[in-house]
Amino acid sequence: MSIRKTRPAPDFNGIGEAAAGITHREGDTLTYDCTLVTPMYGGGVKAGEVDTLMPIRATAIRGQLRFWWRLLNRKRFANSHAMFEAERAIWGGLGDETSLAKSKVVVSVVSGSVPPADLVSASSYPRDALFHALFAAVQNKSQLRKENARFKLKLNLGSKLSGEQRQQAIDALRWWASFGGVGARTRRGCGAVHVKNVLPVNVQEAQARDCRLVLNAPVNDPIDAWRQAVKAMQQFRQGDGLGRNPAAGGSKSPPGRSRWPEPDAIRRLTTRHSSRHAAPVCDKGDIFPRAAFGLPIVFMFKDEEAGDPNDTTLKPIPEGRSNPVERMSSPLTLRPYFDGKSWRPAVLCLNLDHIKKMGVSLRRTEGDKSLKDILPGQWQAGAMADQIGPMRGRGEDAIEAFLNYFREQVVAVKQTSAATRAIEKVKVFDRPNITLRGDKIIVDPHGHARRELAGETAQRLLNDLSDYARQRLKAGKPFNRLELTFDGHEYMSLKEYQA
Template sequence: MRQLNPALDPQTALADWSTATSANADPWTHYTCKLVTPLYGGGVRAAEVDTAMPIRAAGIRGQLRFWWRIANGPFASSAEMFQREVAIWGGIGNKNPVASKVAVRIDRITGQTHPEPAFIYQSNPNKPGELKTMPDAADWIDSYALFPARGELTKDKRAAEVPPHKLIRAGLGFRLGVRDADLTAAQRAEVTAALRWWASFGGVGARTRRGLGAVQVSNLPLVTAEEVAQRGGQLCVRAVEKTAELAWKMSVTRLRDFRQGIDLGRDPRSPGSESPAGRSRWPEPDIIRHQTRRHSHGHQPTHPVTTVYPRAAFGLPIVFHFKDENKGEPPQQLLVPDMGDRKGDRMASQLILRPYWDGKNWRPAALLLPGWEAALTVRAGFGDGTFKRAWPTAPAERQQLAAQIEPMQKRGDDPLTAFLHYFEER
């Protein structure tokens, strides 16, 4: 009788096959992604789309590293965060550089990759040869979220010195691959959490905190309001909109109206005035008039609040342009943060506006990042070396000031909380 070859034993063969399969298994986890709002920038040059590589793996990996800190904090100390972060994402360790254990790649890009202008300058019918000061926005963008993309006219307004920037429309598809096989199970769970927060609130390209470059990831559950609260943030959503684009535009519109809307952020237009709106109900313009001792006829500073910059809490810098500079108003001013010994004049907004997928529908969403309270006490000023806190810390003083700033009245005792209450109003 023939003897069974030990090498062909079924159990042995199965074990060998399992070992070989595990060794040769694809180490990449893939996620199907779709751009649901326009893509702005993201290329090698600032504010430019790279048509050859519109979605950059390096940019997403940087975003994931940021969201890892949010998703897995708060940490016991900055030293603990640093050690855990370097162990996963790489960096300069205690002694030598440490390589990242997370790799990211992009493939299978589908859809329109040709960028289009977000704005178009039109001829001024009242001044032949000149262009209108404000360009017309494309109907697929939100102009308030994209003011940096407007470009600039020459002084004689006869041409665009800086052409309007170009964006890629929503609808672009791509596959995101993530490899983290060298991590422990606990570390891989942390990376997955970062992916979920990125998919829920991040994006690709520039100005993601104002909803540009938002993505929908088909096989990742989104972060809930309860999870956000556990990390120390706040998530508010509004009623369902028909599309992601409408949800995005509504979220940005709520901020625009809170800061500049007629009968909310600004007074109505005065009778006989050519301006589309009246004076701001926020204190910063009158503070500038006080500091510069300049104002046009009928625009004497009257706001009762003179010691704080509440809108600094939404991010810096802020440009204050007075349209009647040639009639006595102050020249353009730039409100910047006090960075101390650090270089730079920017403070990223702690408020994120974007469309939010609840599993069935798109909703406008506003997120205050964990640790958002620090934005209230940033020191800000106009570059003359004089800085003051954006908002006080004493509860009684906060309540008193909020009662004197009309957009905040009965909504909250700090600017960001007041905005969230307004955001949810119907």
């Protein structure tokens, strides 16, 4: 006679099921309520495309959970082989030519198809800081899955998992919920997900895993938090008066020359420069500090026909390699972070050991011919950082300088005057979609929360519209050929564009 022992329920490392965010539990299956809080780019079988029938793919989420598992457990093992076997024991995969392990964690998603109204062109989002995150989607003329979509995530933690392995899977879920997402460009905040009731990973937990988490002051909603996080990076790299020289007084043209050393280093290495750029702005040697933000970087000079260099590409040379590879992911994640009460702009910086040991290769984009390979430690700014405008006084490598710049924004927000905050309440939405539902007008400004107008306010907006726009709305069709101005949530005025 055999006696079957009852396996005790996991204690989730003492934090309890409530803190683990479990909405429902049935045997070994844990269910989580998830909401998309920023637009999703891609996520389908074809790169850069939303799959309208299966928008959230369980296999993609399982891949992200594996990534976070590796990050959280990489220092527990004596070598990479031991880590590989431990990962395979939980998440499955190939071993040698004859062995294939099945994942003991089964991930499934309950999500409906995408209605046409939930797809929006990436180019319809405002050309503000979010353009930095959505650039690839705009360039590829892609459609995005709008934020606020909901789905259920189910994890089946099989009976063959040990208590420790189950806890590791839950830990990976918490980090994915705090910093991951679905689709592409998640490290720039696209496809960010809020998982209901999951305890967010805090600053101390991040530090214990050799990561750095920097949070800004609370804001109104996740889109605003995302915008501010991305804006900090955009300003640091390219901003008027910080990353680049200011535009000419009163000019509406883009900012002037870069204050970073890479453009003048490329001019020197190619022995090409236009007459306007003969004198370097930043002549600090062959250094490329922005490589730390992720590679490749393609450098394109707008004055190429006037003598500036042709396109060049900077690629990574990982430790132990003599030739460059195509890609090195950014160690920075910029996204909205929910602290349990409010949304905050956040930057998570992963461990930088591999970047410190990395070399870089500058190559001609056409033909991929090498111009110069630069050894580890020699492409960073180091002691020359104080001579590079955006980095001055903020740190000797670009990552540290950016994190310190991001911290400065916390102080700037706290010092904002009441008068300035009142001005910031006024929002102008360019080409929002408006629809008529009964006696209510639904305003859907891309990148912001939807607004619902009723009663006298809705009637006033209708009266301000042209006959054509009113007829279109009454026929059940959306209209977006206009600009709307709100004071907080109160409709103020509109400007309708001509066809």
